[in-house]
Amino acid sequence: xxxxxxxxxxxxxxxxxxxxxxxxxxxxxxxxxxxxxxxxxxxxxxxxxxxxxxxxxxxxxxxxxxxxxxxxxxxxxxxxxxxxxxxxxxxxxxxxxxxxxxxxxxxxxxxxxxxxxxxxxxxxxxxxxxxxxxxxxxxxxxxxxxxxxxxxxxxxxxxxxxxxxxxxxxxxxxxxxxxxxxxxxxxxxxxxxxxxxxxxxxxxxxxxxxxxxxxxxxxxxxxxxxxxxxxxxxxxxxxxxxxxxxxxxxxxxxxxxxxxxxxxxxxxxxxxxxxxxxxxxxxxxxxx
Amino acid sequence: xxxxxxxxxxxxxxxxxxxxxxxxxxxxxxxxxxxxxxxxxxxxxxxxxxxxxxxxxxxxxxxxxxxxxxxxxxxxxxxxxxxxxxxxxxxxxxxxxxxxxxxxxxxxxxxxxxxxxxxxxxxxxxxxxxxxxxxxxxxxxxxxxxxxxxxxxxxxxxxxxxxxxxxxxxxxxxxxxxxxxxxxxxxxxxxxxxxxxxxxxxxxxxxxxxxxxxxxxxxxxxxxxxxxxxxxxxxxxxxxxxxxxxxxxxxxxxxxxxxxxxxxxxxxxxxxxxxxxxxxxxxxxxxxxxxxxxxxxxxxxxxxxxxxxxxxxxxxxxxxxxxxxxxxxxxxxxxxxxxxx
Numbered sequence: 001x002x003x004x005x006x007x008x009x010x011x012x013x014x015x016x017x018x019x020x021x022x023x024x025x026x027x028x029x030x031x032x033x034x035x036x037x038x039x040x041x042x043x044x045x046x047x048x049x050x051x052x053x054x055x056x057x058x059x060x061x062x063x064x065x066x067x068x069x070x071x072x073x074x075x076x077x078x079x080x081x082x083x084x085x086x087x088x089x090x091x092x093x094x095x096x097x098x099x100x101x102x103x104x105x106x107x108x109x110x111x112x113x114x115x116x117x118x119x120x121x122x123x124x125x126x127x128x129x130x131x132x133x134x135x136x137x138x139x140x141x142x143x144x145x146x147x148x149x150x151x152x153x154x155x156x157x158x159x160x161x162x163x164x165x166x167x168x169x170x171x172x173x174x175x176x177x178x179x180x181x182x183x184x185x186x187x188x189x190x191x192x193x194x195x196x197x198x199x200x201x202x203x204x205x206x207x208x209x210x211x212x213x214x215x216x217x218x219x220x221x222x223x224x225x226x227x228x229x230x231x232x233x234x235x236x237x238x239x240x241x242x243x244x245x246x247x248x249x250x251x252x253x254x255x256x257x258x259x260x261x262x263x264x265x266x267x268x269x270x271x272x273x274x275x276x277x278x279x280x281x282x283x284x285x286x287x288x
Numbered sequence: 289x290x291x292x293x294x295x296x297x298x299x300x301x302x303x304x305x306x307x308x309x310x311x312x313x314x315x316x317x318x319x320x321x322x323x324x325x326x327x328x329x330x331x332x333x334x335x336x337x338x339x340x341x342x343x344x345x346x347x348x349x350x351x352x353x354x355x356x357x358x359x360x361x362x363x364x365x366x367x368x369x370x371x372x373x374x375x376x377x378x379x380x381x382x383x384x385x386x387x388x389x390x391x392x393x394x395x396x397x398x399x400x401x402x403x404x405x406x407x408x409x410x411x412x413x414x415x416x417x418x419x420x421x422x423x424x425x426x427x428x429x430x431x432x433x434x435x436x437x438x439x440x441x442x443x444x445x446x447x448x449x450x451x452x453x454x455x456x457x458x459x460x461x462x463x464x465x466x467x468x469x470x471x472x473x474x475x476x477x478x479x480x481x482x483x484x485x486x487x488x489x490x491x492x493x494x495x496x497x498x499x500x501x502x503x504x505x506x507x508x509x510x511x512x513x514x515x516x517x518x519x520x521x522x523x524x525x526x527x528x529x530x531x532x533x534x535x536x537x538x539x540x541x542x543x544x545x546x547x548x549x550x551x552x553x554x555x556x557x558x559x560x561x562x563x564x565x566x567x568x569x570x571x572x573x574x575x576x577x578x579x580x581x582x583x584x585x586x587x588x589x590x591x592x593x594x595x596x597x598x599x600x601x602x603x604x605x606x607x608x609x610x611x612x613x614x615x616x617x618x619x620x621x622x623x624x625x626x627x628x629x
Binding site for chain 1: 370371374376378423424426427429430431433434435437438439441442445446449450551555558559562566589590591592594595597598599601602605606607609
C-alpha cells in the first residue's frame with residue numbers, strides 16, 4: 001500500500017519535472033540542459049520574494065512564474081536563436097547556461113538547511129491506513145491539473161495546435177503561416193514556467209539545494225528518453241514506470257540506488273527500444 | 289563595415305596565398321621559403337612546448353603545466369569527437385575518473401609502478417568507457433551527449449553513497465613520479481604525439497569515414513561500413529586520451545578521490561575547444577594554454593570559476609564561434625581584398 005501511494009506521488013513529481021523538458025524538445029528540437037537550473041532558480045526566486053521583499057506567498061509564486069516565463073523567452077530570443085539548427089552549439093550553449101546558473105548559485109552560498117519554502121497547507125490525511133501529508137496530495141492534484149491543461153491546450157487552442165504542428169513537421173507548419181521562432185519562444189517560455197511550477201510544488205517537501213538542479217535534469221531526461229523524446233503521452237507513462245521502479249528499489253534494495261535506477265532505465269531503453277515507449281521520433285530517423 | 293563608405297557596391301574577397309598553393313604538392317621542397325612556410329608553425333609549437341619547463345621553472349608553474357597537459361588531452365579528444373565524428377561528449381570527467389581510479393587501484397593494491405599503471409589504465413579504462421557508452425552509439429541525435437552527461441554525475445553519487453573505492457576520502461598515497469622533469473616531459477611528449485597522431489589519423493582513410501559518419505551516415509552505411517563500429521573506435525580513442533590524463537593526474541597528486549568527477553573536467557575542454565577553434569585540433573591546445581592558467585589564478589573564487597568558463601563559452605559560441613585558430617589559419621593562408629561587385 002505504501003508502495004502504491006508513494007509510487008503515485010513520486011510518479012507525478014517526475015511527470016511535473018519532465019513535462020517542461022519534453023515540451024521544449026518536442027517543439028524546437030533543442031535539448032534544454034538548463035532545465036534543472038530553471039527549476040532551482042524558481043525556488044530561490046520565490047524564497048527571495050517571500051523573505052527579502054516580504055511579499056505574500058501566493059503573490060510571489062505568481063510573480064515568480066511570470067518572471068520564469070520571461071526568462072525562458074529571453075533565453076530563446078537572445079541565446080538559442082543564434083545557434084538554432086547547429087546541434088553541437090545548441091547542446092553546448094544550454095549546458096553552459098545551466099552550469100553558469102547552478103554554479104553561480106552554489107558560489108552565492110545557497111546551500112545547507114536554511115532555504116526552505118513553506119508548504120501550501122499544513123497537516124496530513126490518512127489514505128488506506130498510511131498518513132500522507134497534504135503537500136504530497138497537492139503534488140498529485142497539481143500534476144493532474146497540469147497534465148490535463150497541457151492536453152486541452154494542445155488540442156483545443158490555436159497556439160497549442162500550432163505548437164503541435166511545429167512538433168510534427170516544422171517545414172509544413174511554416175508553409176501554413178506558423179512563425180517557427182515565435183512558437184519556439186512560446187514553447188521555451190512555457191517550458192520554463194512548467195519547470196517553475198514543478199519547483200514550487202516539489203520544493204516545499206525538502207530544502208532548496210543546488211544539487212536538485214542536476215538531479216531534476218537527470219530525472220527529466222530519463223523520463224523523456226524512456227517515454228520517447230518529444231512524446232508527451234510517453235513521458236507521463238514513463239514517469240509512472242520510473243516512479244514506481246524507484247519506490248520499489250528504495251523499499252526493497254537500498255535508497256542509494258535511487259539515481260542509479262534512472263541511469264539503468266535509460267541504458268536499457270537505448271538498447272531495447274531507442275525510440276522510447278511512445279516514440280513519435282520515428283525509429284528510422286533516430287537509429288542509424 | 290560602417291567605416292567603409294559605399295559597402296553596398298563592394299565586398300571582401302578572400303583568396304589563398306600563392307605560397308599556400310605552391311606548398312600543397314611536391315613543390316613544397318622547391319625553396320627554403322616554401323619549406324619554412326610549412327615547417328615554421330609546427331616547429332614553433334613543438335619547440336615552444338618542449339621549452340616550457342625551462343621557461344617556467346618554479347614548482348607552482350610546473351604543476352600548472354602538468355594540469356594544462358591533462359586538460360589539453362581532454363580537449364583534443366573532445367574536438368576530435370565533436371568535429372570529426374559528430375558526437376558531443378559532455379563528460380570529460382567520466383574519462384578522467386575511470387582512468388584515475390584504475391591507476392590508483394593498480395598502484396595501491398597490486399603495487400605496480402607508474403610505468404605500468406598508466407598504460408594499463410589507459411587501455412582498460414578506454415575499453416570500459418567504450419563499453420559503457422556503447423548503448424548510445426547506434427543512435428543519432430542528443431543521446432550520446434545525455435549519456436555522457438549522466439555517467440560522471442551518477443558515478444559520483446554511487447561512490448559517495450556506497451562508500452566504495454575509499455568513499456569521499458578517496459584512495460590516498462598513490463606513488464608519484466621520480467621528479468618533475470619526468471612528470472612534465474612525459475605529458476608534453478604525450479600531447480605532441482596525440483596532436484600529430486590525431487591530425488594524421490583524420491587525414492587517413494579512416495578519417496574520411498569518421499567525417500562521413502558525421503555528415504552523412506547513410507552514405508557510410510551504404511558503403512557497407514558499420515557506423516557503430518567506427519563510432520566505437522572514435523570513442524575508444526577519445527576515452528583513451530581522457531583515461532591517460534586521469535591516470536597521470538592521480539600520479540602527480542598522489543590521490544584518487546571523487547573530485548576526479550568534478551565538473552571542471554567536463555567544461556574546460558569544451559570551452560578551450562570553442563575558444564581555440566573547433567576542428568583544428570591545435571586550437572583546443574591553445575585554448576587550454578589560455579584558460580587553465582587563468583583558472584589557476586582564479587582558484588580563490590571556488591566554483592565561480594565554472595561560472596566564468598560557462599559565460600566565456602556561451603559568449604564565444606554565440607558571437608565568435610569560429611575560435612582563435614580558425615581565424616589565425618585564415619590569416620596565414622589567405623589574403624583579403626575589397627572588390628567591386
